[in-house]
Amino acid sequence: MSRFATVAAGLLIAPALLAASVAHAHQAGDVIVRAGAVTVDPREDSSAIEAGGVALGGKATLDSNTQLGLNFAYMLTDSVGIELLAATPFQHDVGISGLGALDGKLGTIKHLPPTLSAIWYPMQSNSAFQPYVGAGVNFTWFFDEELSSSREAGGFDGFRLDNSWGLAGQVGADFMLTENVMLNAQVRYIDISTTGKTSLGGAPIEVDVDVDPWVYMVGLGYKF
Template sequence: MRKTLLTASLLAAAIAAPAAQAFEAGDIIVRAGAITVDPRESSSKIFTEATNDLPGTNATLDSDTQLGLNFAYMITDKVGIELLAATPFSHSVGIKGMPLNLDGKLGDIKHLPPTVSAVFYPLDSKSAFQPYVGLGINYTTFFNEKLTDQRKAQGFSNLNLDDSWGLAAQVGMDYMLTDNLMLNAQVRYIDIETHATADSAFGKVKVDVDVDPMVYMVGLGYKF
C-alpha cells in the first residue's frame, strides 16, 4: 500500500510539475568541444613567372582539430544568433605535380574562421531533443605562414595566403541533459577561398585554392 501511494504521489508530482523549456527568448548558450576543420580543397594549376600554369599541378591542405567555442543568444524561442570561434587551426600546405622533384610539403599556416550565423529551432521548446539549422557569414584570416627549411634551401620565400569572406551553412542538435546542461553536435560547410603566393627561383609562384571545408564539432553546452 505504501509503495502504491508513493508511486501515485510521484506520478502526480511529475504531471503537476511544469515541463522544462529548452530555449526561450533572452537565453545565452555557451558550448565548447572538439572541432575539426576538414578541407575539401580544389585548386587552380600552380603558376610561376618562368613557366606560367604548370599542367597537372595543384595545392593541398590537411585537416586539424582544435578547441571549438559557440556563443548564442536567443532572439525568440526558436531563432538565435550564434558566433563560432576556436583556437587557431594549423595546416600543412603541400604542392603536387611539380617538376624537378619539388612535390611535397611547402610549409605550415594557421587560420581562424569566426562565423556568425542565424539559427532556427523547429521543434517545440519543451522537447529535450532540439535539432537546428543555420546560415551565416564566415571570415577566415590566415597568418603565421612558414616555409619548411627544405623549401627555404630550394629558394622559396614569402609564403602568403589572402584572407577570405564566404557563406556558411550548418545543421546541428542539442540534447538537454538537465534544464541547463546539453549535449551538442554540429556539422558545417564553409565557403573559403584564398589566393596563395610565394617567391621562388622560378619567380613569383601563385595558386588559387577553394578550401571549402566540412567542419565537425561535438561538445557540451550550458544555458544561462
C-alpha cells in the same frame, strides 16, 4: 490501486513531467556557451600552379586539424537565435602535388574562422532534444605562414595566403542533460577561397584554392 486512483495519479504526474520537459527548452533571452573538439577538414580544389603567369599544372593540398571550438549563442525568440563560432587557431600543412620534383610539403599556415550565423530550432519547446539549422557569414584570417626549411633551402622565398569572406551553413543538435547543461553536435560547410603566393628563384608563384571545409564539432554546452 483502483483504476480511478491510477488515472488520478497519472493526471498529477503528467504536468510535473511536462513542466520538467519544458524547463529544458531554449527561451528568448537565453545565452548559450558551448565548448568542445572542432575539426576543420578541407576539401580543397585548386587551380593549376602558376609561375610568372605561366600555368605549370599541379595543385595545392591542405591537411585537416582539430582544435578547441567555442560557440556563443543568444536566443532572440524561443526558436531563433544568433551564434558566433570561435576556436583556438587551426594549423595546416600546405603542400604541392602533381609537379614531380616540387611535390611535398611547402609550409604551414594558421587561421581563425569566426562565423556569425542565424540559427533556427524547429522542434516543439517541450522536447529535450533540440535539432537546429543555421546559415551565416564567415571571415577566415590566415596568419603565421611559414615555408618549410627545405623549401627555403631550395630557393623559395616568402609565403602568404589571402584572407577570405564566404557563406556558411550548418546543422546541429542540443540534447539537454539538465535544465542548463547540454550535449551538442554540429556539422558545418564553410565557403573559403584564397590565393597562395610565394616565389622561386625570383619568379612569383600563385595558386587559387577553394578550401571549402567541412567542420565537425562535439562538445558540452551551458545555458545561462
